[in-house]
Amino acid sequence: MIRILLAALLTLTALPALAGDLPDLKGREVVVVSENTYPPLQFIDKDGKAVGWEYDAMNEIGKRLDMKVKYQSSSWDAMIPGVSTGQYDIGMDGITIRDDRKQAVDFSVPYMRSEMRMLVRADENRFDDAKSFAANDKLLMAAQPGTTPFYVGVYDVLDGNEANPRIKMFETFGAGLQALEAGDVDTVLTDSTAAKGLVAASDGKLKQVGEPLGSEDFGFIFPKGSDLVAPVNAAIASMKADGTLEALNRKWFLDYKMGN
Numbered sequence: 001m002i003r004i005l006l007a008a009l010l011t012l013t014a015l016p017a018l019a020g021d022l023p024d025l026k027g028r029e030v031v032v033v034s035e036n037t038y039p040p041l042q043f044i045d046k047d048g049k050a051v052g053w054e055y056d057a058m059n060e061i062g063k064r065l066d067m068k069v070k071y072q073s074s075s076w077d078a079m080i081p082g083v084s085t086g087q088y089d090i091g092m093d094g095i096t097i098r099d100d101r102k103q104a105v106d107f108s109v110p111y112m113r114s115e116m117r118m119l120v121r122a123d124e125n126r127f128d129d130a131k132s133f134a135a136n137d138k139l140l141m142a143a144q145p146g147t148t149p150f151y152v153g154v155y156d157v158l159d160g161n162e163a164n165p166r167i168k169m170f171e172t173f174g175a176g177l178q179a180l181e182a183g184d185v186d187t188v189l190t191d192s193t194a195a196k197g198l199v200a201a202s203d204g205k206l207k208q209v210g211e212p213l214g215s216e217d218f219g220f221i222f223p224k225g226s227d228l229v230a231p232v233n234a235a236i237a238s239m240k241a242d243g244t245l246e247a248l249n250r251k252w253f254l255d256y257k258m259g260n
Contacts, residue, residue, distance in 0.1 A: 022238060023231040025067045030228065032058055033074045033088040037174045039197035040252040041094045041218075053252040054092040054195075058220075060244060061235040075172060076144055080104055083221050089228060091221040096148040096189065106226055107219035109233045110247065114191035115212035116152050119198060121180065122207045129210035131186060138165065141167050142176030142185040148216055149189035156213050157189075177206045181205060191216060196253060 022049045034042045034054065042052035051070065062069040074082055084089040084104040091201065095112075096105045123158065127133040133141075134157055141157070145149040153164050168185050170176040177198070179185045190198070192212065199206050222229050 008240060017130050022064050022234050025065045025231060027066055027068055029068045029070060030062070030089045031070050031072060031087075032090045033072045033079055033082060034091070035076050035079065035172070036073050037092045038094045038194050039201065040064050040256055041193060042092065043197075053112075053248050054094075055237070056248055056251070057236075057245070058090070058131060060164075060239060061232055062137055064238060067231075076147065076233075077171065080221065083223055083249070086223045089222065090232070094193065094218050095221055096216040097181045098148070101221070103223040104224070105227050106224055107221055108229060109236055110217035110219050111236050112193065112218045113215055114193045114218065116149065116156075116189055117189055117192050117195040117208045117212060119177075119180065119188045119195055119206055120186065120209050120211045121183070122202075122205050124186070125208070126186075126208065127209070130213060132144045134158055137166065137168065138186040139187070142170055142179050142188045143167050144170055144171070144173060144176065148191075152213050153189050185244070193253065197256075 034050070036042050036050050038052075040052050042054045045051050050073075050205065051226050055071075058069055061067065074088070076168065077094060079091050080095075080101065081089075081104070082088050091105070097110060101107075105257075106255060118133070119219070127136060127139060133139050141153050143153050150167070153167055154164065155202075158164050158166060168176075168179065171180065173188075173190070176185065176188050181186045187209075193206050199208060220232060223231075236245075
């Protein structure tokens with residue numbers, strides 16, 4: 001429980017925090033894109049509705065800025081290029097803030113910090129951490145190309161070879177997770193925010209193993225030079241200051257029961 005709370009600690013820069021200081025976007029329509037496969041940040045619930053921490057946060061940002069939010073979905077591979085070219089105004093998908101991505105898009109301030117974890121089947125007994133996984137060359141890992149789990153798998157778990165055949169590529173995180181459940185691969189790397197929700201929703205079929213493999217900051221993404229960055233940053237800071245982000249952490253990481 002302590003680790004879950006620590007994983008959701010927020011690291012934000014000093015920005016205007018009072019609601020009265022926030023910009024007024026006067027009903028401006030903004031298109032926000034998400035993959036909807038990353039519980040509890042964003043996912044499709046049992047009723048077919050897109051929900052999660054990021055949806056609640058973005059809806060609140062919209063209210064505070066008088067910004068009309070319209071949602072669309074996209075695969076991970078298409079998301080950053082789509083935002084970069086202006087197809088979408090904002091992207092949200094538990095996106096790690098990284099210098100290489102800053103060449104294509106602008107980031108908000110971090111809204112969350114999390115740690116990378118190894119997700120495995122509940123009956124897995126051949127390895128219990130990154131070192132023992134790496135030592136057994138018969139074990140396979142699922143990943144999406146270009147994602148933080150891919151790079152952590154390559155450089156922190158395996159040998160630094162991005163073409164290592166032990167990493168099996170999948171277009172979506174969900175496809176990699178299905179491969180894990182089916183026994184086609186042996187681990188999926190994901191951050192601790194998603195790992196908790198996935199284990200809880202698995203009916204005892206999944207578990208986490210090993211120690212955290214590092215930490216990462218999440219941010220919303222925008223086209224380069226977007227005038228939405230500063231208003232959204234101000235809204236995030238105001239939500240931190242008045243306890244809204246803490247309440248969202250409690251709702252989605254502690255109280256929400258996946259699958260209900």
